[in-house]
Amino acid sequence: MLCFALYSTAHAMQQSYKSLLAPLGLTYPQYLLMSALWTEDDQTVGALGRQVLLESNTLTPLLKRLEAKGLLHRTRDSRDERQVRIRLTQAGRALQQQAAHIPGCIVEKTGLTLEDVTRLRDEITALRAELAKG
C-alpha cells in the first residue's frame, strides 16, 4: 500500500498547490516548467523534459498552453532545426516574483520541519531511482 500512499498524496499535493497557483493561472505541471525556466531560460524541449521527467508528447501541448498565455515563446533553433528552444517572455519572467512565496507556503502546509521535508524528499527520490532501474 506504499503505492496508494504515493498516488493519493501526490494528488493531495497538487490540490494544495491549486489555491496558490490559481492567482497565477497555472496548473502544477505548468508551474514546474516555469520554475525550470526561471532557473535557466532558453532551453530546448528535450532539456526541459529531462528535468521534469516528461517527454514531448506531454510537453508540446503543455508548452503550447503556456505560449498561449503569453508566458513563453517556442522557436525552432536555426542551428539545428530539429530542436525547439523555449524562451520566457517579459510576462513569463515577471511571474517569478508573484510565485516567490509559494515554496514557503507549501512547506508550511506540510506541517514538517525543513529538515524532515528534505529527508523525506531524499527517501522518495531514492525510491524513484530504484523503481526506474527495473
Added chain:
Amino acid sequence: MLCFALYSTAHAMQQSYKSLLAPLGLTYPQYLLMSALWTEDDQTVGALGRQVLLESNTLTPLLKRLEAKGLLHRTRDSRDERQVRIRLTQAGRALQQQAAHIPGCIVEKTGLTLEDVTRLRDEITALRAELAKG
C-alpha cells in the same frame, strides 16, 4: 522540491505496475478498485470513492470500463435508487488469483525492507492527512 519527488515517484510507481498489470489488462486505478472489491464485494460508488479518494466524476467512467471488460456489474439499489451497487462477476473474482503475486513483486522492486516500506508509507500517509487539512 518534496512536491516534485512525490509527483515523479508516483508516476514511476505506476510505470512499475504497468508490466505487472498488463497481463491482467488493468491500469493502476482499475487495479485499485478491483482490490477494494476483492476485499469487500457489493459496494456503492460512494463507498468505493471514500476508499480510493476519488469521486463519481472519475469513478463512473472507470467503473464503466471495468464493466465493459466483464469484471463487474453496476446496478441501481432497489432500496435507494440514488445509489449504484458494484458487484464482481465470476471473471472479476477469478482475476484475484492472477493478481496475488503483484504486491510482493512491487515490494521487491522498491528495494526496501518490508519495515522501511511500512514506515515510508505511514510518513507519506501522515503528510497526506496534513495537506488535506488546509
Added chain:
DNA sequence: GTCTTGTAAATCGCGCACGATTAAATCGCA
C-alpha cells in the same frame, strides 16, 4: 553527393483527475 542511421519534436488516441453542473431520489419537517 547519396544513403543509412540516429535524434528531436510533434501528433494521435486513450485513460485518468477534477471543477462545475445536472438529474433523480430521499429526507426532514411544518
Added chain:
DNA sequence: TGCGATTTAATCGTGCGCGATTTACAAGAC
C-alpha cells in the same frame, strides 16, 4: 401531505501522462 433541502451518480469540459507512430532534420559511411 407536500415541498424545500440534502444526498447520490452521472455528465461535460479541460488538462495532464503516455504508448505508438510520424515528420523533419542532422550526422556519418561510403
